[in-house]
Amino acid sequence: MEKVVEMKGITKIFPGTVANDDVNFELLKGETHVLLGENGAGKTTLMNILYGLYQPEKGDIYVKGNKVSLTNPNDAIKLGIGMVHQHFMLVHNFTVTQNIVLGTEPKKGLSIDIEKAKRDVKEIADKYGFAIDPDAIIEDISVGQQQKVEILKALYRGADILILDEPTAVLTPQEIDELGVIINNLEKEGKSVILITHKLKEVMKMSDRVTIIRRGKVTGSVNTKETNIDELAELMVGRKVQLVVDKKEAQLKDVVLQIEDLYVKDSRGIEAVKGIDLTVHGGEILGIAGVDGNGQTEFIEALTGLRKPEKGKITLKGNDIYAKEPMDIINSGLAHIPEDRHKRGLILDYSLYENSILGSHRSEPFSKKGVMNYKNIREYCQKLIKEFDVRTPNDEVTAASLSGGNQQKLIVAREISKDPELLIASQPTRGVDVGAIEFIHKRLVGERDNGKAVLLVSLELDEILALSDRIAVMYDGHIVDVLDRKDANEQKLGILMAGGSLKDKEGEVSKVE
CATH class of the missing domain: 3.40.50.300 (P-loop containing nucleotide triphosphate hydrolases)
Structure with missing residues (x-):
C-alpha cells in the first residue's frame, strides 16, 4: 500500500x-x-x-x-x-x-x-x-x-x-x-x-x-x-499492568457527607440539580454515573463552593458547608480533583512547586503571616513528584510544559496529600495512560481503606464499576437510583443513564418521567 x-x-x-x-x-x-x-x-x-x-x-x-x-x-x-x-x-x-x-x-x-x-x-x-x-x-x-x-x-x-x-x-x-x-x-x-x-x-x-x-x-x-x-x-x-482494580470489602464508617434536597442552577439560570439527597460514608467510594450534561458538573461545583446552590443542605462531618467560600470548605476537610484540570486544577503559567500547594498556600509550613517559605514548598513538591511519578525535568518548569497526564498526576498528588475527610474525584483519569490509571486507582482505593470518604464522578463506566462500593446514577438533575456494586452491571447502569428505571427483578424497563 x-x-x-x-x-x-x-x-x-x-x-x-x-x-x-x-x-x-x-x-x-x-x-x-x-x-x-x-x-x-x-x-x-x-x-x-x-x-x-x-x-x-x-x-x-x-x-x-x-x-x-x-x-x-x-x-x-x-x-x-x-x-x-x-x-x-x-x-x-x-x-x-x-x-x-x-x-x-x-x-x-x-x-x-x-x-x-x-x-x-x-x-x-x-x-x-x-x-x-x-x-x-x-x-x-x-x-x-x-x-x-x-x-x-x-x-x-x-x-x-x-x-x-x-x-x-x-x-x-x-x-x-x-x-x-x-x-x-x-x-x-x-x-x-x-x-x-x-x-x-x-x-x-x-x-x-x-x-x-x-x-x-x-x-x-x-x-x-x-x-x-x-x-x-x-x-x-514496559511491565505487566494490573488492569483490574484489586480491593477488599468496604468497611463503612460514620457519615462524612450528607446532602439534603439540593437544588442548583447552571450558568444559564436553568435548574441543573433538582432535589438531590445523598449520603457518603467514610470507608467507601460512592460513584456517580451518568451521561455528561445531566447536572454532575453543577452538583460538584455546589459541593466545592464554586457555584452557589439555590436551596438545600450540605454537611461535612457535621459542619455546615452549604454556600460557603471554597477556602472555608477546603479547611473543613474537602479535597477536589476537578474535571477540567486547566480551568480549575492548575495555574498553567506557574511552576510545579507553586501549583503543588494551591489550596494550602496560606497555611504553615508553606507560609507564615503572608510570607512564603519556598524551601518548604519545593521540598514538598519534590516529594510529590517522586511519590506520584510525575514525569518532569524538575519542579521549576511551568505546569503548561507537562503532558496532560502528568498535569493530572500533579493534581491528584496535591489533593490526596491534603489528607482530606472527603475526596471528590471528578474524571480523575481523564487523558491519563494505563500505567497512571492503575496508580491513581490504587491511591483512591487507599484513601477509602484509610477510612476516608471518596465521591467519584466519571463518564467511564468501567472506572465506576471497578472502583465504586455504591453507584448513584444521575439523569436530568436527579439521582434516579443508587445501586450496591454487587447489584450493578453495565446494562443496568446504561438503562438508568438513558432515563429508564429498573422496574422489577426481571429488568422490565420503564421511562423515568
Missing part, C-alpha cells in the same frame, strides 16, 4: 529532556494508525513536528513520497495534513459554520458569503456522517460536538491526513461510538488517520496498526488484529 507519511530518524530535544529519540514512523493510505504511549512519551511532540508546530533537531519527513520541510502549520495544511488538538481551538461565541470557515471564508464581492459557507459545511458534514447544526453557537454545544467541528475544520481545508490527539479523552461512550463511525467513513474516502491515545479499548476497536512509543523511543509496531490489550499495555509501560 502507498505510504502517505514517512518520518525517518526524528530527534527532538527540549531543555532537560529528549522528547523524540531517532523515531521512525509511517502511515499508509486509507489506514487508521494509533500512536500509543504513556503520558510524556513523546507522541504529541512527534505529531506536532508533522504538523509544523515544532522543527526536529534531525530527521527527514516525506509526504506522499516527497521530502518536505514543515516550518509552520500552513505548510502542513497545504500538504493535506490536519490536526485536532486535545484542547480545542475554537472561538466560543462564533457559530459552527463561522469556526469551520475561519480564515478561508467564501466571499461574495467584499463580504463573506455566509449562506454558501453553511451549504459547504452541511455538504461536508453529510458526506462523512456528522450530525451537527451549522448555526449552533460553540459554547452551547457538547464537547463531542465541538470535536466534530474541529475535524470538519480540517476536512474543509482539504486534509487527507488527519491527526487526532487524545480524541476520546473527553467523550461519552456514545460519542466514542460516533467517532468510530466517522473514522470508518474517512477511511472509506481514502483518508488516513493518526490517533494519539493511550485508551486500549479504543485502540483495539478503531485502528489497523499501532506504533508504541516509550520515553521518546519506538518500542514496537504491530497490526491490531495480531495483538491484545494486555500485550499493548506491557509494550507501552
Whole structure:
C-alpha cells in the first residue's frame, strides 16, 4: 500500500529532556494508525513536528513520497495534513459554520458569503456522517460536538491526513461510538488517520496498526488484529499492568457527607440539580454515573463552593458547608480533583512547586503571616513528584510544559496529600495512560481503606464499576437510583443513564418521567 507519511530518524530535544529519540514512523493510505504511549512519551511532540508546530533537531519527513520541510502549520495544511488538538481551538461565541470557515471564508464581492459557507459545511458534514447544526453557537454545544467541528475544520481545508490527539479523552461512550463511525467513513474516502491515545479499548476497536512509543523511543509496531490489550499495555509501560482494580470489602464508617434536597442552577439560570439527597460514608467510594450534561458538573461545583446552590443542605462531618467560600470548605476537610484540570486544577503559567500547594498556600509550613517559605514548598513538591511519578525535568518548569497526564498526576498528588475527610474525584483519569490509571486507582482505593470518604464522578463506566462500593446514577438533575456494586452491571447502569428505571427483578424497563 502507498505510504502517505514517512518520518525517518526524528530527534527532538527540549531543555532537560529528549522528547523524540531517532523515531521512525509511517502511515499508509486509507489506514487508521494509533500512536500509543504513556503520558510524556513523546507522541504529541512527534505529531506536532508533522504538523509544523515544532522543527526536529534531525530527521527527514516525506509526504506522499516527497521530502518536505514543515516550518509552520500552513505548510502542513497545504500538504493535506490536519490536526485536532486535545484542547480545542475554537472561538466560543462564533457559530459552527463561522469556526469551520475561519480564515478561508467564501466571499461574495467584499463580504463573506455566509449562506454558501453553511451549504459547504452541511455538504461536508453529510458526506462523512456528522450530525451537527451549522448555526449552533460553540459554547452551547457538547464537547463531542465541538470535536466534530474541529475535524470538519480540517476536512474543509482539504486534509487527507488527519491527526487526532487524545480524541476520546473527553467523550461519552456514545460519542466514542460516533467517532468510530466517522473514522470508518474517512477511511472509506481514502483518508488516513493518526490517533494519539493511550485508551486500549479504543485502540483495539478503531485502528489497523499501532506504533508504541516509550520515553521518546519506538518500542514496537504491530497490526491490531495480531495483538491484545494486555500485550499493548506491557509494550507501552514496559511491565505487566494490573488492569483490574484489586480491593477488599468496604468497611463503612460514620457519615462524612450528607446532602439534603439540593437544588442548583447552571450558568444559564436553568435548574441543573433538582432535589438531590445523598449520603457518603467514610470507608467507601460512592460513584456517580451518568451521561455528561445531566447536572454532575453543577452538583460538584455546589459541593466545592464554586457555584452557589439555590436551596438545600450540605454537611461535612457535621459542619455546615452549604454556600460557603471554597477556602472555608477546603479547611473543613474537602479535597477536589476537578474535571477540567486547566480551568480549575492548575495555574498553567506557574511552576510545579507553586501549583503543588494551591489550596494550602496560606497555611504553615508553606507560609507564615503572608510570607512564603519556598524551601518548604519545593521540598514538598519534590516529594510529590517522586511519590506520584510525575514525569518532569524538575519542579521549576511551568505546569503548561507537562503532558496532560502528568498535569493530572500533579493534581491528584496535591489533593490526596491534603489528607482530606472527603475526596471528590471528578474524571480523575481523564487523558491519563494505563500505567497512571492503575496508580491513581490504587491511591483512591487507599484513601477509602484509610477510612476516608471518596465521591467519584466519571463518564467511564468501567472506572465506576471497578472502583465504586455504591453507584448513584444521575439523569436530568436527579439521582434516579443508587445501586450496591454487587447489584450493578453495565446494562443496568446504561438503562438508568438513558432515563429508564429498573422496574422489577426481571429488568422490565420503564421511562423515568
